[in-house]
Amino acid sequence: MTQATVDIHTVAEMNSTPNSFKNPNYKHPTRRVKPVKQLIVDEQKHLRAIAEKVKHEPVTYFAIEAPPSIKPVKKYCDITGLKGNYRSASSGIRYHNAEVYSIVKNMAQGVDQQYLGLRNANTVLR
Structure with missing residues (x-):
C-alpha cells in the first residue's frame, strides 16, 4: 500500500466513528425565523x-x-429653559450661563420663589 491510500483509509475511519461530544439523537429544529x-x-x-x-x-x-427610570433627571435653566448646568447657592435657581446668572443675582425677593414654584421646588429661604 502506498502512503496516499493509508491516509484515505484513516480519514474514512475517523469520519465513521462518532465523536463523544455529539449527541446521536440530535435533530435540527424545524421552526422558521x-x-x-x-x-x-x-x-x-x-x-x-x-x-x-x-x-x-x-x-x-x-x-x-x-419601573422608574435609572437615568439621572435632566436639569434645565429656570429662566431660559436651556440646559441648566449651574445652580445659584443663595436662591437655588438653576441657570444656563453667566449672563443669566447676572439676572438671577439681581432678582427681587419674591421672584425667585415664583420661579422655584414653577418646577415645584419651593423652599423657604432663611
Missing part, C-alpha cells in the same frame, strides 16, 4: 389577550406600568 413585523403583531395579540382577561381595557402606551 419570523420577521420583526410578525413578532410585533404576535406580541400585540398576546397583550390584547392578557388585557381582555384582566381588565377588559386595551393596552396602550399610557396604560402599561413601567
Whole structure:
C-alpha cells in the first residue's frame, strides 16, 4: 500500500466513528425565523389577550406600568429653559450661563420663589 491510500483509509475511519461530544439523537429544529413585523403583531395579540382577561381595557402606551427610570433627571435653566448646568447657592435657581446668572443675582425677593414654584421646588429661604 502506498502512503496516499493509508491516509484515505484513516480519514474514512475517523469520519465513521462518532465523536463523544455529539449527541446521536440530535435533530435540527424545524421552526422558521419570523420577521420583526410578525413578532410585533404576535406580541400585540398576546397583550390584547392578557388585557381582555384582566381588565377588559386595551393596552396602550399610557396604560402599561413601567419601573422608574435609572437615568439621572435632566436639569434645565429656570429662566431660559436651556440646559441648566449651574445652580445659584443663595436662591437655588438653576441657570444656563453667566449672563443669566447676572439676572438671577439681581432678582427681587419674591421672584425667585415664583420661579422655584414653577418646577415645584419651593423652599423657604432663611
